[in-house]
Amino acid sequence: MKRSLEDGLRALREATELAKSIRIELTDDYLELIALVEALPQNQSGADKSGRWRGSRAYWSFIASGRIVEPRS
Amino acid sequence: MSHPLAPLGRTLAARAVRYVVIGVSGANLYGPSGQAVFTTDDFDLFLPADPDNLVSAWAACEDAGLELWSTSDPLDRPRDRWLAERVVERRALTRVTGPDDLFADLTLVMKGYDFETIWAERREFVIEGTAIPVARLLHIVTSKHAVGRDKDRLFLATHRDALEQLLRKQDDL
Numbered sequence: 271m272k273r274s275l276e277d278g279l280r281a282l283r284e285a286t287e288l289a290k291s292i293r294i295e296l297t298d299d300y301l302e303l304i305a306l307v308e309a310l311p312q313n314q315s316g317a318d319k320s321g322r323w324r325g326s327r328a329y330w331s332f333i334a335s336g337r338i339v340e341p342r343s
Numbered sequence: 344m345s346h347p348l349a350p351l352g353r354t355l356a357a358r359a360v361r362y363v364v365i366g367v368s369g370a371n372l373y374g375p376s377g378q379a380v381f382t383t384d385d386f387d388l389f390l391p392a393d394p395d396n397l398v399s400a401w402a403a404c405e406d407a408g409l410e411l412w413s414t415s416d417p418l419d420r421p422r423d424r425w426l427a428e429r430v431v432e433r434r435a436l437t438r439v440t441g442p443d444d445l446f447a448d449l450t451l452v453m454k455g456y457d458f459e460t461i462w463a464e465r466r467e468f469v470i471e472g473t474a475i476p477v478a479r480l481l482h483i484v485t486s487k488h489a490v491g492r493d494k495d496r497l498f499l500a501t502h503r504d505a506l507e508q509l510l511r512k513q514d515d516l
Binding site for chain 2: 285286288293294296300301303304305306307308310313314315316317318319320
């Protein structure tokens with residue numbers, strides 16, 4: 271358990287360092303991608319999005335069902 | 344499983360509260376059902392700097408059986424216009440917690456935008472029969488770019504790739 275916590279903290283530190291080095295520019299092609307996604311039929315007003323949360327809840331349920339095991343030697 | 348935002352969306356609509364879902368939870372709503380979404384544990388609701396609207400929002404939260412917080416303390420009572428004026432002056436955030444793992448922030452600030460611009464171009468998606476106002480994806484992304492916190496940069500770094508995958512899947516249909 272202790273090792274998992276330390277691993278987790280190290281991963282968080284690494285992610286934070288990575289984030290500091292990332293520079294994302296909103297280029298014309300990125301903005302065009304956004305426009306294309308916004309224009310999809312399922313992203314117009316009136317679209318039913320009730321299913322969106324089920325996906326993420328299923329994801330979190332899957333993660334929560336995990337257990338910590340010792341690495342195989 | 345019920346969407347945690349649905350009960351609050353219903354009471355907000357019943358009290359004619361003006362708000363727009365922004366942030367990662369708003370961006371997630373532009374993805375197709377079943378696709379991996381960006382993980383977030385809260386909903387960001389952007390409200391105008393309008394004390395009366397804020398009082399109505401607080402009441403709607405209470406109607407839905409939710410708890411209201413100011414930083415780590417319960418929001419003061421009475422939750423009236425006087426208190427709302429102080430909160431609006433400070434552009435302070437109200438945190439909302441409730442059942443079904445609901446965490447929501449009522450924010451009066453969205454970096455780079457005023458409320459009326461976001462409101463005028465909002466989409467209204469339907470969640471369990473209730474229309475939920477959501478900011479344009481363009482506004483969510485450009486605001487995150489303007490804020491530029493570590494978590495925003497991580498989001499932007501993966502978001503573009505997610506959009507490309509979404510459009511590829513769309514082409515395959």
